[in-house]
Amino acid sequence: MQYPDWVMEAKKSRELLSWIQDPVHSIKKFHSQLFIKCQEENCMLFYAASPWRDCLQLRKPKLCSILYLPDYSLYEADSVFYQAVGIPADFLFPTKESLKKEVEMKVTHLVKNMMDTNWDQLLLKYQHQRSSLVPNINRIQVEETSKRFLEAGIKPEELFYSPSFTFEKAQMEYTDVMFLYTLNHAKKAVKMIADKWLSESFWEISQKRIYIGCVREEMKELQKGAA
Incomplete structure (x- = not known):
């Protein structure tokens, strides 16, 4: 598959792709930020957990991006996702x-x-x-x-x-x-x-x-x- 430019240039792209394709683990930490993933048909939704010391509480997770799996288009990506995955700031995504x-x-x-x-x-x-x-x-x-x-x-x-x-x-x-x-x-x-x-x-x-x-x-x- 030919991945889009944002995937190729993100610092944590390999780690992200591995997690996306992992059918077992729905929770993962990137750059000290805890994320939760869930899939709705062809879309992968990513939520950022609230910054509580006890991460298992997972209070009020916030939607931080949506990935369209067929072509890896990214939507609704916020600054938390940018920073944690290492996406260059000059990339802009549809909302x-x-x-x-x-x-x-x-x-x-x-x-x-x-x-x-x-x-x-x-x-x-x-x-x-x-x-x-x-x-x-x-x-x-x-x-x-x-x-x-x-x-x-x-x-x-x-x-x-x-x-x-x-x-x-x-x-x-x-x-x-x-x-x-x-x-x-x-x-x-x-x-x-x-x-x-x-x-x-x-x-x-x-x-x-x-x-x-x-x-x-x-x-x-x-x-x-x-x-």
């Missing part, structure tokens, strides 16, 4: 927050693709949501909006509604459990989150898409009338 943003981008991309390729199926699937999928269209408002866009130099063919997913806007919590599930099952996690978002908010997406479509068509008509 739960950075992965959250990556997931949001992937969910957004997936839903956009579904809208482009399966719009009719989405309308059928989510037709019984709490609000109508079709907005109340105000003709005057559509015309005024169309004029503003044209005056701003926006072309009809440039105008499309594109939803953007964030956990906050969708009122979904990105929990530690979801974080681990995303590491272990990236594609399934993105699909699951996208489905949940659509199941609760497709009516809003549909209304905005239809409204923007009406504005786009009105812009075309205004252009024809001015020609």
